[in-house]
Amino acid sequence: MVLKIEQKLIFAIFLLFQIFEIIANESCILSTGKAGVCVPIKTCERDLDAFVFETDFCANNFSEICCESVNLRISLDESPKEIKTTRDFESYASYKLFDSSKCGKIDEIERISGGEEADLLEFPWNALIGYQSKTALEFLCGGSLINEFYVLTCAHCLVNPNGRIRLDVKLVRLGEYRKSTTEDCKILSDEQKLCADPVQDIEVNRRNLIVHSDFSYLEKIHDIGLIKISKAKMEQNNIKPICLPFEERFETLPKSLVVIGFGRTEKSSNNSDVLLKAKVQTISNEKCFDEFKKAKSNIYFSINNDLQFCAGDIRDSCRGDSGSSIQFPQIFEGTTVRQVQYGIVSFGDIDCGSHFPGIYTKIYPYISWILENVK
Known part of the structure; x- marks a missing residue:
């Protein structure tokens, strides 16, 4: 008693x-x-x-x-709940190459809320893919760093319409924030200066471009690819990997997501000099397809509910580059909050301000494919 x-x-x-x-x-x-x-x-x-x-x-x-x-929840049970994965992802030898203690971290640096521009060091996994033209190096696609040796992107950034590997893929740039400056800095509220570390340019061997074998340039399906790179300098403050959706619950999309990239805005027809972000809402694939049919008579693709999703915002849908990540912060492995990548910018409307949604490749259905191709 x-x-x-x-x-x-x-x-x-x-x-x-x-x-x-x-x-x-x-x-x-x-x-x-x-x-x-x-x-x-x-x-x-x-x-x-x-x-x-x-x-x-x-x-x-x-x-x-x-x-x-x-x-508010008050509970004596502080132990993390069991994390459920499907398809036995942990059985892949490459699973151990994804360090959950390092991915998708959200630092405590003071942030500027709202606005079109991303904040310095806010998305350190963003990657740029450089293409060598006759006259210059052009950054035409994006990607996301998923571990020290691999960048995730879309297939159509790596192959020509005929399905052959592009010969002009030159390099991957990590850690970029503002393309026109060599040093990116911001002044904090206490007058302290915070600067990003230098960007890392990694030359790409064409043999290290990996494209999904069932990718169709015409049908826009299986639009996913990988680039194997030499070791990323993840000790730098501007180069970190994003978390992939290994947990079963990440199969369900959030209502809101954030897309990033150096895409164009309504104010300019040129690509942005600084990394942009936009909050977008997920849209049913049926409604999304109807929007495309209303404006375009030559629709030659369908949207696969299992492999693709639609999202857009009220301003424009072209802020992200092809291959860039679309993500949202989630509770990860029980207690911590991390940025989790749900999709890859695949295609959509090219005219900013026309309010068309973007179409994204879902990542969760391709986790096994990623693990099979990461060595």
């Missing part, structure tokens, strides 16, 4: 500590206009994909979220 009383007393004290900790946290206002409190993500019952990007996160670092009091 005494033991039970002691257990109840300990439990009550524990609850009081948790309640006091919550009360001590900063108050905040959700994007819905309701009042909330800044708490660790695992103590709030809201789903991450229900948040409005950035505005519902506290401290600009994604470690805490603005949680309405009715959604």
